[in-house]
Amino acid sequence: MSTTKKYDIIGIGIGPFNLGLAALSEPVKELSTLFLDRSAAFDWHPGLMLDSATLQVPFMADLVTMADPSSKYSFLNFLKETDRLYKFYIRENFYILRKEYNVYCKWVAANLSNCLFSRGVELVEYIESEKHYRVQVINSLTGMEEIYYAAKIVLGTGTTPCFPDLAGGIPTKHVIHTSDYLSHRAEIVKSGSVALIGSGQSAAEIFQDLLPETENGLQMSWFSRPDRFFPMEYSKLTLELTSPEYVDYFYNMAAEKRKAILLKQPPLYKGISFDLINEIFDQLYEMSVDNKPLNVELRPCSQLDQISQDASGMNTLHFTQVQQQESFTHKAAFVVLATGYKYKTPAFIKGMESRIARTEDGLFDVKRNYSIGRGEEDIFVQNAELHTHGFVTPDLGMGAYRNASILNAIVKRQVYKVESKIAFQHFGV
Template sequence: MEQRDILDVIGVGIGPFNLGLAALLEKTECTYKCFEQKPTFDWHPGMLLEGTTLQVPFMADLVTMVDPASPYSFLNYLHEHERLYQFYFFERFHIPRHEYNHYCQWVANSLKGLQFSSEVKTITLHTEGDTYYEVTVQQGEADKTYYSRHVVMGVGTQPIIPKDFQRMYSDQLYHSAHYKMKREQTLQARSITVVGSGQSAAEIVYDLLQQQSERKYELSWYTRSKGFYPMEYSKLGLEHFSPDYTHYFYHLEQEKKEQALKNQALLYKGISFKTISDIYDLLYERTIGGQKTPIKIQALTELTNIERKEDSHVLTLYQYEQGIYEKAVSDMVIMATGYQNTIPSFLEGMKPYLQLADHGQLEIDEQYKVKTSVEGASLFIQNGEIHTHGVGAPDLGLGAYRNAAIINQIAGKEVYTLYKRNVFQQFGF
């Protein structure tokens, strides 16, 4: 019989969460490999704009919240780059987004178990005798098969454009995720429209406002939301991004979970106070002496239709409180319409074993394990469990905690200590 080299764990995708998994696995004797189809680590490259920062403190790095002495901490990154004193005098908790990306690249370059330009095509289950996963990976022109007792999926979310407008996708109508790559072309337009009211939309609007005096384009900003509201950033509000709240949320009934998520949008979908302030201050300065407001900003307005006309777009906008439709023309349309989770195509071979909820999403246990009919081989998920674990699923500050919980299960012992009490408030009885 063929002797197979069976790893302890394979990570699919190398974003911050699986990168953190790999960094924390270095402290164990577990064997691992992580695969990523991109050629290098690059975190949201389309939104790495100058002046933008993380929306979480620097302690939400890959490892610190469970292993502050790790050589892969952000503070050690600063030490290795001779920047500790500069950061000390920088006096900010929220670091530049570009620096966070560079920090992650530094960690990625330090780990030997990562393989880029490697796309996972299929995952199937071997059940004859020992139970383990067979993972087929396309590397260059060839496919190679790897074997592992556990798999951790960290493939992230995908940019979403409303279904009615997907056919219109082009260099002139695109998702905010690609803004930086298309920025120079966008700045040459005569008119630009941004759709959405989250942080990405606001950062793009602020960047466009800064260039508008020189470029002379018309600028519009619409959202169907009730307003351009700030993200909840009070200290007790932030405690929702804690293991304690995750535990509380997990044990709610599904109907209660769905209702809670609807009411918590501003915990993770709003705009930072600073970005709102920067936009407002710039508008105030630009309108001194009776100058015309350089942008049209309107909430409560849904984009209902787009028609292509020569080298521009005709937008149909509906102000739903007034019940009024209006047409607008725009050369460029930037859709800051968010991201969504999908069940990856490489799980097709696992369908007979997966447990799905009524809404078609994966069933996930409290310890981040996808519920299956399989014994002895676990399938874990990163940032695909907001429907079961709540608003903390995509939050960088909970990434290390989730990885520690996963690693403790893979290692079969407590490698990382996880506290039972992390916040001041109680979420239930």
């Protein structure tokens, strides 16, 4: 099937950020939009959809509210439409369950006519004579090629699991990333021993999830490179570093200065929630009553250097104790890598590469309004601007603000009010 319709915007990838853009663009009468994703349906981090896990941002950081509180696609309206508003009210908790956020996003996607799933984008190329982009797609439901055209492209293909660069590579058997955790959980429990690598929220959630299994014989060890299991800093004045003023301040710094600042900011976006750290300690305390030995160890200051496997598939993990600079090893049947995610440039952009502005080190040269076009503002990115806009880039709370900025830039008028000053602090001279 082919189409000759030209859209004002085609968004590629339907994660929370582009889904929010789809919802915010729908009521804009002068815009025609289309959003494409290769997945069969919206499903946000299914490998970590633990029953009790919550978002680390308040419910107002939904797809639309911070740009348009009156939107019918708000989380509160979702609750109203699905007869859960009073339950949520009585619960009295700003932090919604991750699985409920996923259900909410599925509800939004199902109610939008501009989102197409099962569409894998193969190539995007600029047609100079027509002054538009040609988007070549494979419909996985039919196996047929589809062609779409757009004046503007918004890249929302998201991040991919990040694996550490280890000597000898990473074994493929019984070594997984947290993104695949739930599909292997039963196997992990039966394996007898598991080593968990990482210092962030995902590592802590998996540790807590498996902790009851250690009373049934599972040996669990948690290794972290930092010198402690640190909480994400969440004080109110620190939260002002997510403000538009701070993004302006950060954006206008020299690239090397931005890199140096980011290296000092992991506690702002890579740590563990304070409550979860306390819950884990309390569980360990309760389990240790009467000085009962635990099948658990926690090892900070541990840098993973290598994983080797013997013929039976048992893993030997080779570490360096960072402060003592001494080597040690640990054996585990299963290894779970909670090593985060990173942006991966999609292969389909090769046909539009000449239109993309890049920095000296090859990263997208992202303008303040999230465009990366060379000369023209016709290509925009979601969650690919950590190096230019700062640590708040992957935060769900930034999504509506960024989408309002993108839509205002495309339409060239204020479709949605974008706050410029919200902080009590002054960040520059």
